[in-house]
Amino acid sequence: MKTHILAFTLSISVCFAARAELKFDKTELELHPTPADKQAVGHFTYQNTGKQPVHLKSVKASCGCTTAQTQKDEVPPGEKGEITATFNIGDRTGTQVKTVTVETDDAANPRTVLTLKTIIPQLLEVTPTFVFWKQGEKPDPKAITVKVGKEFTVNHIKVTSSSPDYQTKVEETGKGEFKIDVQPKDTNSLTASTLTIQPEDSQKVFYATARITNAPTAPAAPVAPKGPVAPTTPAGQTH
Amino acid sequence: MLALVPGMGEAVYFRHNISWRSAIPPSELATVAQARAWGENVIWVDARPEDEFARDHVPGALSLNEDRWNELLPQFLASWAPGRKIVVYCSSLSCNASREIARRLRKEAQLPDVFVLEGGWEAWLKQNR
Numbered sequence: 001m002k003t004h005i006l007a008f009t010l011s012i013s014v015c016f017a018a019r020a021e022l023k024f025d026k027t028e029l030e031l032h033p034t035p036a037d038k039q040a041v042g043h044f045t046y047q048n049t050g051k052q053p054v055h056l057k058s059v060k061a062s063c064g065c066t067t068a069q070t071q072k073d074e075v076p077p078g079e080k081g082e083i084t085a086t087f088n089i090g091d092r093t094g095t096q097v098k099t100v101t102v103e104t105d106d107a108a109n110p111r112t113v114l115t116l117k118t119i120i121p122q123l124l125e126v127t128p129t130f131v132f133w134k135q136g137e138k139p140d141p142k143a144i145t146v147k148v149g150k151e152f153t154v155n156h157i158k159v160t161s162s163s164p165d166y167q168t169k170v171e172e173t174g175k176g177e178f179k180i181d182v183q184p185k186d187t188n189s190l191t192a193s194t195l196t197i198q199p200e201d202s203q204k205v206f207y208a209t210a211r212i213t214n215a216p217t218a219p220a221a222p223v224a225p226k227g228p229v230a231p232t233t234p235a236g237q238t239h
Numbered sequence: 240m241l242a243l244v245p246g247m248g249e250a251v252y253f254r255h256n257i258s259w260r261s262a263i264p265p266s267e268l269a270t271v272a273q274a275r276a277w278g279e280n281v282i283w284v285d286a287r288p289e290d291e292f293a294r295d296h297v298p299g300a301l302s303l304n305e306d307r308w309n310e311l312l313p314q315f316l317a318s319w320a321p322g323r324k325i326v327v328y329c330s331s332l333s334c335n336a337s338r339e340i341a342r343r344l345r346k347e348a349q350l351p352d353v354f355v356l357e358g359g360w361e362a363w364l365k366q367n368r
Binding site: 093214 | 312
């Protein structure tokens, strides 16, 4: 009986001593890109602290906006490496949390979830980004509020309407806020405009849409505003 | 005390499987059946990446994702009219894209009647193909 217990204890000890072990320095990273950055890249470094090679079976990101790359599929004992997670910022705002799941043949720890937290700085917060009037409604001005992000200073903004059918007026309301009054010339026809909002001394551009909509619940005959990316003749007023 | 051990072990082992986000309130969810019952009065919004949208999508759906939000939003708004309901979907229950798009439509564009499709694209496929 004693021999059995000894053999069992020995086999367990050997298993633990010989096991593979992939240890990540950090499984959570916080990134702070600048407003101009298009991507945020996180480097999750690891080391095989075990005595057996570790094989990376799969590395998968939680969404299409994030890609994850590994330098190698096999990590020999003692070797270091990293998994690079690239988050495409696109037109996202605020705090974005994405994960990368790493699966290995390490029996003790077959699955590790790496978390990439990206804090996207918001230069301007535009609310609402859409103002509309029902066809035939009185063409009173409607307000759009622009708040400057806490960590930024913006003294002036420039607003351009893609359509001459809409007028805009910018008013600085203090405390890093602006008010944009948008007013259509009339609401008889189904017109639309893309408003381009640009802080001074910045290449970053923000958008809002103004439209005259048709009657409620009727299937819409789409009237697309002139494109926001490359607005054609900005015939409206600028401020 | 001993009886709690397996449960605690399971909680630790599966800790990464638990969503870090809170559930979507039921009032902001729509089932496939509900959305279909709204008929022509609904605008379907596909929040998946564009290559997935290009492969297949709900008939008449508009692509709106955060990769090209600034460019796609005006195109979506051109189809919107007061009284129309908006149903946003992405590729599975676990994805956050539809939730984020719905949140931005409500908060930033201040549109009413924005719903997330329960079960996402897979639920629509199951009931329509």
